[in-house]
Amino acid sequence: MKTISLSFLVTTILAFAASMANAQIWNKAHVAYVYPAGGQAGTTFEVTVGGKGINRIKDVEITGGGVRGEFVQHIGNYQQKLQEQFRTIQAERSGKKRIPERKFGPRPEHDLFTRIEEMPDTDLRIIAAKFQQKERVQRNRELAELTVIKVTIDPRARPGMRELRLVTTNGGASNPIRFMVNSIPEIREYEPNDLASPEQSHMQLPGIINGQIMPGDEDKFSFDAQKGQQLVIQVKARELVPYLADAVPGWFQAVIAVHNDKGKEIAYADDFQFNPDPALLFEVPETGKYHVTIRDSIYRGREDFVYRIAVGELPFVTGIYPLGGQKGTKAAVTAYGWNLHAGGFNLNTKVRDRTTKKGLLNANGVISNYVHYEVGTLSESTEVENNNQMKGAGLVNLESTVNGRIDAVGDVDFFKFRATKDQKIKVSTNARRLYSPVDTLIRVFDTKGNVLAWNDDMEGCGNMTDRTGLITHNSDSELEFTAPANGVYFVQVMDTQNKGGPTHAYRLDIVEPKPGFDIYVTPSSITIPSGGAAKAILHVRRNNGYTGPIDVKVANKSKGLSISGGHIPENCDTIAVVIRTERNVSGGKSGINLVASASIDGENILKRVIPADDITQAFITHHLVEKDVLTAHILRNSRKPPNFKKEPTEQKIISAETPALVSLNMNVPQSDLISFDLEDAPEGISMETKRIGMKGTSLEFKASDDLETDLAGNLIVGIYYQPKPTAKNKNPRKVSVGVLPAIPYRTQ
Numbered sequence: 001m002k003t004i005s006l007s008f009l010v011t012t013i014l015a016f017a018a019s020m021a022n023a024q025i026w027n028k029a030h031v032a033y034v035y036p037a038g039g040q041a042g043t044t045f046e047v048t049v050g051g052k053g054i055n056r057i058k059d060v061e062i063t064g065g066g067v068r069g070e071f072v073q074h075i076g077n078y079q080q081k082l083q084e085q086f087r088t089i090q091a092e093r094s095g096k097k098r099i100p101e102r103k104f105g106p107r108p109e110h111d112l113f114t115r116i117e118e119m120p121d122t123d124l125r126i127i128a129a130k131f132q133q134k135e136r137v138q139r140n141r142e143l144a145e146l147t148v149i150k151v152t153i154d155p156r157a158r159p160g161m162r163e164l165r166l167v168t169t170n171g172g173a174s175n176p177i178r179f180m181v182n183s184i185p186e187i188r189e190y191e192p193n194d195l196a197s198p199e200q201s202h203m204q205l206p207g208i209i210n211g212q213i214m215p216g217d218e219d220k221f222s223f224d225a226q227k228g229q230q231l232v233i234q235v236k237a238r239e240l241v242p243y244l245a246d247a248v249p250g251w252f253q254a255v256i257a258v259h260n261d262k263g264k265e266i267a268y269a270d271d272f273q274f275n276p277d278p279a280l281l282f283e284v285p286e287t288g289k290y291h292v293t294i295r296d297s298i299y300r301g302r303e304d305f306v307y308r309i310a311v312g313e314l315p316f317v318t319g320i321y322p323l324g325g326q327k328g329t330k331a332a333v334t335a336y337g338w339n340l341h342a343g344g345f346n347l348n349t350k351v352r353d354r355t356t357k358k359g360l361l362n363a364n365g366v367i368s369n370y371v372h373y374e375v376g377t378l379s380e381s382t383e384v385e386n387n388n389q390m391k392g393a394g395l396v397n398l399e400s401t402v403n404g405r406i407d408a409v410g411d412v413d414f415f416k417f418r419a420t421k422d423q424k425i426k427v428s429t430n431a432r433r434l435y436s437p438v439d440t441l442i443r444v445f446d447t448k449g450n451v452l453a454w455n456d457d458m459e460g461c462g463n464m465t466d467r468t469g470l471i472t473h474n475s476d477s478e479l480e481f482t483a484p485a486n487g488v489y490f491v492q493v494m495d496t497q498n499k500g501g502p503t504h505a506y507r508l509d510i511v512e513p514k515p516g517f518d519i520y521v522t523p524s525s526i527t528i529p530s531g532g533a534a535k536a537i538l539h540v541r542r543n544n545g546y547t548g549p550i551d552v553k554v555a556n557k558s559k560g561l562s563i564s565g566g567h568i569p570e571n572c573d574t575i576a577v578v579i580r581t582e583r584n585v586s587g588g589k590s591g592i593n594l595v596a597s598a599s600i601d602g603e604n605i606l607k608r609v610i611p612a613d614d615i616t617q618a619f620i621t622h623h624l625v626e627k628d629v630l631t632a633h634i635l636r637n638s639r640k641p642p643n644f645k646k647e648p649t650e651q652k653i654i655s656a657e658t659p660a661l662v663s664l665n666m667n668v669p670q671s672d673l674i675s676f677d678l679e680d681a682p683e684g685i686s687m688e689t690k691r692i693g694m695k696g697t698s699l700e701f702k703a704s705d706d707l708e709t710d711l712a713g714n715l716i717v718g719i720y721y722q723p724k725p726t727a728k729n730k731n732p733r734k735v736s737v738g739v740l741p742a743i744p745y746r747t748q
Contacts, residue, residue, distance in 0.1 A: 028053040029166055029174035032142050033304035036188055036210035037240045038180030042155035046072060046148055048112070049166060050303050054147045054174065059167035061589065062179060063628050066157030069164065075108045075146040079131055085113055086128040093121065110148060126192040130214040140246060143303050157181050159367045160360055161239075163628050165525060172527035173589075173633040175613055178240050180308065183365050184208060193220050205231070206312025206366065211294070213252065213305040218295040223311055225284040232316045232338055233258065233267075233292065234279040234369060236308040242470050242625055243617040244304065250617030251276060252305040253297040258282055261289045270297060273437045274473070279316060279369070281338045315339045315361050315368040319503025322382060322403030323434045324374035325349050333373070335361065336502050340368075351375045356434070372435045374507060376401050387414050390445065390490050398425070402508040404493060406438055406500040413493045417510055419483035426513040426544070427491055428458070428478040431506035432471060438504045439475040439497045445490040452489070453481035456496060469626060472617070480513060515546030516605060519596045524611040524627035526592070529635040531583035532738040533564065535679065535716050538609070539624060540573045547571050548598060552609060555593040560585035561632060563594070565742025569651075569712035576680060576716045578742045581634055592630045651712070651744040654685065654703045662699040662743065675734070677718045682711055685747075707747055714742035 031051040039045055055076060060069025075081065081104045091099050107113045116124060147166065163176035185204065189211035193201045201221035203209055211219045225231060238251040256278050258267040266285065269278035284290070294307060317337040324347065325331020331347040341363045348357065355375050361368040383404035384394050393414035396402050404413050419425055431438040443454040458478035475496075483489065493508060520539040528534045538552060552566040560582040568575050579592065594609035611630035615623050652660045676699060678687035684707030688700045701715065717740040723732040 029168050031174045031177045033306050034177050035306050037306050040186050041153050041157045044152045046150050049147045050143045052142045056169040057166050058169045060149050061165040063163045066154035068152045070150045072148040078146045123192050173525040189219050208310045213301040215301040216299050217301045220293050222291045227287045229284040231282040232314040234310045235277050238276045243615045245616040248618045255297050257293045259291045313339050315363040317368050317371050321505045323505045323507050326380045327375050349375050388412050390414050399511050405505040406495045408500040411500045415491045416488050421485050423483045426480045426511050428509050429476050429506045432475045436505050438495050438506050440477045441494050441496045442477045443492045453479045455479040513544040515600050516543040519609045520612040520624050521609045522612050522614045524613050527633050528581050530585050533578045533580040538575050550596050550598045552596045555595045559590050565714035575713045587634045590632045592632050651746050654745050655748045656703050656705045659702040664697040675720045679716045679718050711747040715745050
């Protein structure tokens, strides 16, 4: 039996253990939605955050600067409380002698509760029906609680999308939720607004209306417009809550329609290009009042079906050309769309390593939708028409990017390049990933017109680490081929949907494939006890056949943060690691910058690790959604959690015949209350805890006979405190107090 000598010093005193019986240091706060999901610069207003474990909030973090949040109140089991209010009010109005007892306390001071007292009976019945427990209502415990916060947006706050996190009283933070800052007036829907549009839901243009869709709900609002106005009606729904874990389709699929005052439908949209959030240009036919209806495409609904609709003569970009530029150069693009006051703008090409960027156009203080573009490292060129046939193909260099577009229906673009015999060539397009409507297909020909290789959609979408961002159908193309002889070769680019236009742009890369990688880290909010540790997951996307090892380190060591288990073995795509703080680190928020490095073909490659959250779509599919920042929320607690003097850094070999033993020295009173659990280990690896005397403890890792060999990664062991039963608490729950440093392993 292999023994791992590991000295373990627990500085926790009994008072710490007792205090932890009533506090959970792991982040359990989960935010499902925020309503309204944004506001106007220069205003102060209350928003409702729905989620779970959000009852002890001491701070609100909103990225980007100029926006402050303040906790107001928590409303637990709000649906039960609301239904109780309905029953009580209806009983009082019916004149019943016996009024139902309020089991859930007095009515909360919140608009959802206070305004129902003033509703007429007909409106009250409509609102009550929305909250009745019927089969069509998708109940979700993750939405059971409400927390009300007051948001103040500085008049000079930069418009755009932010991230909002709730920080709990024990120092942990929730997941981030999207929150928008805008510059035009905003209102909220006024329920009930299913059958008509009351004055409370009448908009002044330009403006934004915020709402929520409940099951079977159709929200309606109105506005006045003048003949000839070019109005943009843009919905943000999926952009606010990208994925729903327990709904099919896996997001709020909004549908909007515009009617005149006589009820005639004038315009309709259920998407924009391939984006599920609809947007339309509405040219007003006659001066008068118009009505907008929004609903879910299949009449679902729930509290997290949150939307924002912007209406007015607003700038809206339908596309840009070209779709990017070379890093560090001046890159000017032409913008296409509606109500644009400028035909072009310059891209920000000052980047470190994240090549895909997004930005907003600002027209007289009013922002557009987001524009996506790429900042590349290769030399760039632009297609020259007429190149619809091989004889018109322009010569391009290897190791370059060509900016092109399908100008019209039926357009086909040809390019030619030179290659030597047996030279490996990779050809790929970047279009749909930059929100271009093009669905590319590429083919490679020799000079005789023979097809040597072709591809419609690139492979890899079945791998979770390739499911990044919001695009669930990646229609970009990618192929590799080996040149059979010295000479000229041709690349053809076309749109499989046989569409075209000024916005049907793409970027074409023609290179020799070089091995590389990208790395994401989840979750984007990590709660760590001061002097302790917490688990994170690294997700590796390996490119062009790279299978070698990668090392990940914390770049900002001066802040007292480090990583344990940051060595990613060869062929490993997902690995658990431990983020730790030094014992003298004070509590509070700290940004984490993780940097990955690998030696590839004699070159040291450095990559920034991208923060993300692993979000489930429609019960089964996982997506890594990129976030703005990776944050560590360090617990402010003078009583330190367990800590190692020495950590295991060498890889441990585990097999059915050779288990591994970790020896611990439990120097703590009542150490029998401390236990250890093996977390998320591969099936076939188990752990047994053995007590040795008063202070000694050993952890024995075993492998089953049928365990796959040559598995490699990190074993993560959670530390738990189990309070003794008391007269008041006969079944106390086990409380997490951190994790041990990562234990590298390999099976044989």
